Amino acid sequence: MVFVESVKRKVTYDQAQDIVNSLSEIKDKPKLVGLFADQPIDYVKNTFSKFSLDYAQLCGDENFTYLTDLDLPFIKQIKIPENIKLTDVFDCIEKIQTI
Numbered sequence: 001m002v003f004v005e006s007v008k009r010k011v012t013y014d015q016a017q018d019i020v021n022s023l024s025e026i027k028d029k030p031k032l033v034g035l036f037a038d039q040p041i042d043y044v045k046n047t048f049s050k051f052s053l054d055y056a057q058l059c060g061d062e063n064f065t066y067l068t069d070l071d072l073p074f075i076k077q078i079k080i081p082e083n084i085k086l087t088d089v090f091d092c093i094e095k096i097q098t099i
Contacts, residue, residue, distance in 0.1 A: 002035045003047055004059070013050070020051050033057050033075070041069055048072050067099050 001016050002009045011019070023029045031054040036044050038060030048056055056070065059077040067076065076096055080089055 001032070001051070001053075003043075004035060004037045004039070007035075007037075016051050031055060035059060038062065041066060044070065045072065064095065067096065 001011045001019060003016075004010055020032065023032070032051065033055045034044075034047055034051065034053045035057045036047075037058070044056055044058075047053070055073050055075050057075040057077070058067070058070075062070075062076070067074065078089070078092060078096075
């Protein structure tokens with residue numbers, strides 16, 4: 001579910017609740033993921049809790065401190081510039097995996 005204001009497919013809290021309710025009766029329901037980008041950490045935590053999300057997908061420029069303070073299961077989008085060294089990408093991934 002997309003919770004980013006600027007995204008066309010953003011869901012309202014009412015729509016998100018309808019989705020959660022419709023999935024509650026499914027035996028093997030899919031994991032619930034909320035999409036966020038550069039939003040206040042309290043907003044992400046509250047939304048995560050309100051809808052019993054399984055993961056927060058972070059698509060903004062959230063830094064390492066933000067990820068550590070989030071203290072929730074997350075999927076982090078990593079933007080890779082064309083001129084970056086592959087070793088730097090691996091270092092970034094290893095650092096995130098320590099959270």
